[in-house]
Amino acid sequence: MSGHILALSGGVGGAKLAAGLCAVLPPEQLTIAVNTGDDFEHLGLTICPDLDSVTYALAGLNDTVRGWGVADETWQAMAMLSRLGGPDWFNLGDRDLGLHLTRAMHLRAGESLSEITARLTVQLGIAHRVVPMSDDPVRTQVETDAGWLDFQHYFVREQCRPEVRGVRFAGADKARISPGFIQALSRPDLAAIVICPSNPWLSVDPILALPGLRQQIAALTVPVIAVSPLVGGTALKGPLAKLMAELGQPVTNLALAAHYGDLLDHLVIDETDAADAEALRDTGLCATVTQTVMRSSADRERLASEVLALAGKVD
DSSP: OOOEEEEEEOSHHHHHHHHHHHHHSOGGGEEEEEOOTTOEEETTEEEOHHHHHHHHHHHTOBOTTTSSSBTTOOOHHHHHHHHTTOOOSSOOOHHHHHHHHHHHHHHHTTOOHHHHHHHHHHHTTOOSEEEESBSSOOEEEEEETTEEEEHHIIIIISTTOSOOOEEEEETTTTOOBOHHHHHHHHOTTEEEEEEOSOOIIIIIHHHHTSTTHHHHHHHOOSOEEEEOSEETTEESSSSHHHHHHHTTOOSSHHHHHHHHGGGOSEEEEEGGGGGGHHHHHHTTOEEEEEOOOOOSHHHHHHHHHHHHHHTTOOO
């Protein structure tokens, strides 16, 4: 069927649905715009965790057991770094490091993050289009008792232990939407926007914080369909439930939908949260109950097909 799908994705959870969408849609019908608010500079390299999670998932290289990085990884570089007294709190496997070194080389040569991402995905055999949300730096930071922490310091170094009092996206007010993202938004055949099951506050909000983007999406007449990252009133991975509670939000699909506000047309929730559906529909939102946990490629493809069916894309 004709029509283009624009997917917004964070890291691990979002990457699973992105992989499912790639399995059921031809390359010309899908653009995946990925959060870069998690990006940071480390060891002289620009690390892009969410872009890399999506890239590895689509290339079939991701470590599904550990949940991040490359499968069958080795750690010799990190072992030497630690032995030499370097900062070893953020693990970079040897194969993963090769990607970061390649990205750094092209960044130093003056290429944009969009150009580099297109190059890397093609070289890894990915036919579908993966674009960063912006080529300009946006850095997610969380407010804690110790002050503002860069996201990776909070998430990895501090293991999400500090209580979060606020979230901000440094640089977002000056960042420009990437060319590939703009192109997808402007397509006359755009059929739907799918928000993958990523943390709304930490993975989707940085995307929506780009100047004018939320207004552009709201002005579109296509459906905006989100898959909830909550399952059974909590998150399978990551700090979403903890973060919602610390920000004074009930850990529910209703609170998650309210956070997106009138941007959202349809929320897909897990069958363990079926009791939430009626309250969601009472707000005027469409709600679909299904199995959202993706443990296998079959799960990913099934959920992708169900989401696309909501947009009238597949039977």
